[in-house]
Amino acid sequence: MATAKIRRSSFSRNLSTAAPSLGPGLMCGPNGTVFLSSGIPDLDKVLGGGFPLGSLVMVMEDAEAPHHMLLLRNFMAQGLVHGQPLLYASPARDPRGFLGTLPSPAVSKDDKSREPDPNQEKGLRIAWQYKKYFGENQLTFDGQRDGKREYSNEFDLRKPLERHLINGQRIDCVSIQDFSDLSTLQDRCATFLSQFPRNDGSISCAGRIAIQSFCSPQCAYSNMEWEILSFIRSLKSTVQSLNSVAIITFTPSLLSPSFCKRWQHMADTLLSVKAIQDEDKELALLLTGYQDMVGFLNVHKVARINTQVPVILEATTFSIKLQKRRYLVLECLNQAPVDGSSGTSYGTSGSCSSSSKTGNLDF
Amino acid sequence: MAESICRALRDGALEGELAPALTIKDSVASPFGVQVLDHVLSQFFSCILAGKSPSRGLIVVSFSRSPSFYFELLKIKGISVDSSDKRIHILDCYNDPLGWKDRLAETGNFRAPSHEASILRGGKIRFSIAIDSVDEMLRHASVSSVARLLSNLRSHDQISSIFWLLHSDLHTGRVTSVLEYLSSMVASLEPSIELANGQRGDMENFSLIEHNSKKGKFHVRFKKRNGRVRVMSEEVHIEQSGINFTSLSTEGAINHGLVPKVQFNLQLSEKERIDKANVVLPFEHQGNGKPIEIYDGRRSLVNSKHERPVAAVENVQTNEDSSWGEIIYYRDSDDEMPDSDEDPDDDLDI
Secondary structure: OOOOOOOOOOOOOOOOOOOOOEOOOEEEOHHHOEEEOOOOHHHHHHHOOOEEOOOEEEEEOEOOEOHHHHHHHHHHHHHHHOOOOEEEEEOOOOOHHHHOOOEEEOOOOOOOOOOOOOOOOOOOOOOOOHHHHOHHHHOOOOOOOOOOOOOOOOEEEEEEOOHHHHHOOOEEEEEOOOOOOOHHHHHHHHHHHOOOOOOOOOEOOOEEEEEOOOOOOOOOOOOOHHHHHHHHHHHHHHHHHOOEEEEEEEOHHHOOHHHHHHHHHHOOEEEEEEEEEOOOHHHHHHOOOHHHEEEEEEEEEOOOOOOOOOOOOOOOEEEEEEEOOOEEEEEEOOOOOOOOOOOOOOOOOOOOOOOOOOOOOOO | OHHHHHHHHHHOOOOOOOOOEEEEEEEOOEOOHHHHHHHHHHHHHHHHHOOOOOOOEEEEEEOOOOHHHHHHHHHHOOOOOOOOOOOEEEEEOOOOOOOOOOOOOEOOEOHHHHHHHHHHOOOOOOEEEEEOOHHHHHHHOOHHHHHHHHHHHHHOOOEEEEEEEEEHHHOOHHHHHHHHHHOOEEEEEEOOOOOOOOOOOOHHHHHHHHHHOOEEEEEEEEEOOOOEEEEEEEEEEEEOOEEEEEEOOOOOOOOHHHOOOOOOOOOOOHHHHHHHHHOOOOOOEOOOOOEOOOOOOOOOOOOOOOOOOOOOOOOOOOOOOOOOOOOOOOOOOOOOOOOOOOOHHHHOOO
């Protein structure tokens, strides 16, 4: 059938004959968007499929904990597993060193099945907070399991990624520490992104950009706030028109509050990670599974492309746990009933009012 | 807890990690930062002398005090070293920070970084660095260059740990956040009793100020390897002989904001408890042996005490407290025996 149809009116749906063929690691989503995986299956589920192509993801770090590195590692490793080119910028002297810490996909599925709590008594069990028992039955999209590579992998953080994936790929590493201005970085991003033009039809490859700790104080440009903002704006517009996803992590406490708000506003998907206090008896009483938690992840904004309908999540705060110290899982917090009238906006806490700093609920 | 700091500094960094870095932060309200720094420095140096640390020497970058002060300090603490001892090296940035004597000064560029770089070029020996006061560094150089220096020092192979003192009042909040971001332990000193703002000159507060000048609270936040933050607190007392750390007398509630706001009140205040006890419940037997007479709008009680017109029916009970709480009770029927045990749902046909 001909792919070009004559439009009878400007309102007729332009149906193509078949869904566009997608390269590995890409999935069709609602409203004509295409998703790629974040590398964390739980996060993909929360976000409704993954990161949509053309979106800018921002992660607000916590100065006290390196959890954003976990997110970045999984994101980058997922891209490499699918053969998606990667641009990685970081304030370290040698960003290539970080590639050595990328995890490898978990080998077999039986290892990592979520075991039921061994302390459960037999007999009558009262399912308080019953939703956590639904588990994997509710996965509606689970990638194609017909021999092709899966859309999203579970990563084993203890096993490093195979060398051939790191060496053979088109991976571009940039150290941003010595940049006195951002024009070099902008050029590098532009060159990298020009590999992924968008046209109707198939998408063979999507690109991933990961910029870590973008406003790190060691960087010479770090006090040029307006220049940084215009760089982000141009990156966002470039990413939007091409088949790519960019993720930027930054520490909100190092920015002035007005710029912090501007950065947050630019993001299509906004996440934040928060450290958790050790040996906190009150928190241990409030939350089940406190001992295994490594930190908190908050979802402030979910990207919505081609639609005006916002996503309203059931829960916006998740605990980050390392199952068997290998697999990153996100779990809803199980906690005492909270005052639901505190609204969710970026700066205030979501459904969780616990915080490791008194009074400062800004995630 | 000061011991745990010293232990962390002493142990240094694991392979591939950044060196542990400590920020000692104080403010005008509790100005004991220098004493804490001296304490940590002398403790740490005695560890180095005893060979308990992978670090073989200590470099003290002194900005706000003269090098001879440090030798005096160590002597007072019972550690005698002379200036030719290899294990301690004091970078004198106090006497001539901008290098005017050597005419090396360019604006903003000063000697400490070049000095440190030259020392570090020598071989495999691991050092620790103590920076007397980062404030002085920030006077002469920009935040980002100081941040770059500190992070480069942390990532240098030869540095096993580093610590510095910061007076938080001298800088904007952002600078303090930058230094906290760069460190793996933040020790902050706070006054044990908070003074209200703007009342410094008030005579009433003088005793508080005096109290705060001798005692304070010492909070430390450790960033652990597993991503958790460990918070510890102690009380600190300044005496003639030095500084003393004691554990907190009252378990101060560090996390006030943690108890979630629930929609029902779990605790009653005293007044609420009294009010609750005073409410007379609309049961016909209160459990105290007397039947209660309840006005139910039908005037069917024999000993009705309420002879009010029908219109004003609101006040059906006299409560002893004159609170606005009322319980309005209408009896279902007069035939019913008071307080019968029948289940009113028994006659449902299910």
